[in-house]
Amino acid sequence: MPRTHVRTSALLALLIVLDLALAERWAREKACAADGRPAAKVVLELKGYLVPGRSVEVCSEVPGRVVEVDCSEGQLVRCGQLLARLDDRNSGLGLQRAQLLLQKAKAALAGLMVRQLSEPVEMHNSRVLAARADVRIAEVDLGLAEHRVRQTEIVAPFEGTVMARKVDVGSVVDPRGLKVPAAICALADLSQMEVEVRVPEADLGKIAVAQPCAVRLDAFPRQSYAAMVARIVPIADRATGTVNVRVRLVPRQGNERNGDLRPEMAATVSFLEGNSQKLR
Numbered sequence: 569m570p571r572t573h574v575r576t577s578a579l580l581a582l583l584i585v586l587d588l589a590l591a592e593r594w595a596r597e598k599a600c601a602a603d604g605r606p607a608a609k610v611v612l613e614l615k616g617y618l619v620p621g622r623s624v625e626v627c628s629e630v631p632g633r634v635v636e637v638d639c640s641e642g643q644l645v646r647c648g649q650l651l652a653r654l655d656d657r658n659s660g661l662g663l664q665r666a667q668l669l670l671q672k673a674k675a676a677l678a679g680l681m682v683r684q685l686s687e688p689v690e691m692h693n694s695r696v697l698a699a700r701a702d703v704r705i706a707e708v709d710l711g712l713a714e715h716r717v718r719q720t721e722i723v724a725p726f727e728g729t730v731m732a733r734k735v736d737v738g739s740v741v742d743p744r745g746l747k748v749p750a751a752i753c754a755l756a757d758l759s760q761m762e763v764e765v766r767v768p769e770a771d772l773g774k775i776a777v778a779q780p781c782a783v784r785l786d787a788f789p790r791q792s793y794a795a796m797v798a799r800i801v802p803i804a805d806r807a808t809g810t811v812n813v814r815v816r817l818v819p820r821q822g823n824e825r826n827g828d829l830r831p832e833m834a835a836t837v838s839f840l841e842g843n844s845q846k847l848r
Contacts, residue, residue, distance in 0.1 A: 608782075609841040611774045616765035618785070618833040620756035621798075621816065622726065625734075626651060627750040630719045631742035634735050639753050641733055645724045652735060652752045654720040659713070666713035670706035677703050728757040731831070756831065761817045762798060763835045766810035775800065780842050781815050786834040794818040795837070 632654030639651045677699040680692070731754040735741060743750035763783055767775055781795040798816035805812070815837050817829075 608780070610782075610838045611841050612767075612771050612839040614765045614767060614837050614839075616763040616815070616835050616837055618829060618831055618835055619762050619764045619814075620728075620758055620831055621760035621762050622728070623731070623754065623756035623831075624725060625751045626722060626725065626753050626755050627743055628652075628654060628719075628722055628741045628752060629743060630654070630716065631744065631748075632656075632720060632740070634737055634739045634741065634752075637733070637735060637737055637752075639730045639733055641730055643730045645728065645730060645755070647724055647727045649724045650721055651724055651730075652722045654722070654741070656717055656720040659716040659720055663710075663713040663717050666706070666710040670703070670710050673699070673703040673706040722752050724755060726755070726757060728755045730754070731756050758829070758831075760819070761829050761831075763795065763815040763817070763837050765813050765815060765837050766805070766808065767813050769804060769809050769811065772800075772811055775813060775839060780840045782838040782840060783815065783817060784836045784838075785829070786836075788828070797839070 634652055635655050636653035637651075638649075638653075639645060645651065677696070680696050680699050733753050734749060734751040735753075740748055741750050741752070742748040775797060777797050777800060779797040781797060783793040783795045785791070785793075795815045795817045798814045801812040801814075804810065
């Protein structure tokens with residue numbers, strides 16, 4: 569057999585062996601991903617719950633009766649979008665009064681622009697300065713009246729999802745009352761989810777900010793989510809001997825599952841060994 573043919577056969581055999589090895593490695597990685605368990609070494613594993621990265625209770629700044637509600641549970645709202653409106657009749661009347669007082673002050677100032685010959689210059693100038701001050705005061709009062717009218721419209725402070733609606737048409741809200749609620753709705757940004765875990769004090773040395781993690785949800789046990797330690801609360805809980813840690817899920821690309829994540833879902837966090845990376 570020619571040497572050239574032997575070398576060709578040996579090269580083909582080597583390529584086949586390499587292909588088989590790569591295929592086996594790929595299969596192991598796929599099986600690991602399908603199983604939902606991280607390939608890197610796990611230094612600690614804890615249970616926790618999903619929480620939004622940002623959530624607030626949207627409250628009214630002024631007391632009043634709700635006359636319109638434009639939000640519902642699960643609704644996605646934009647920043648600045650109207651959520652509810654309070655009865656603005658009193659504030660509207662205050663606005664009209666402020667407008668009329670400003671017109672009156674400007675008219676009084678205009679009447680003083682021409683000095684009477686019999687009036688001393690110093691006295692005239694003093695009256696003009698006082699009239700100008702009255703105009704300025706009326707302008708400030710008008711601005712306050714306009715602000716009070718705007719306060720009857722409760723808008724979303726950021727883009728997010730309405731988690732709970734707290735009022736209906738006819739409800740009375742009062743931020744100063746002890747027994748009267750002030751909240752209009754609970755709003756959360758679900759585009760950035762985190763897992764809240766309590767780390768025992770003895771294991772705190774295994775955790776660092778920006779440490780890579782893998783998260784598995786009880787609802788989707790075969791799906792693993794890449795994550796990193798976002799922050800470590802600087803105070804421990806004396807009663808439980810734990811420290812609160814937030815693990816942030818890395819935003820996913822394409823059509824991968826991420827929209828099914830809901831706050832308070834049970835999750836398992838695997839803290840991985842490896843170099844810290846910057847959070848996205």
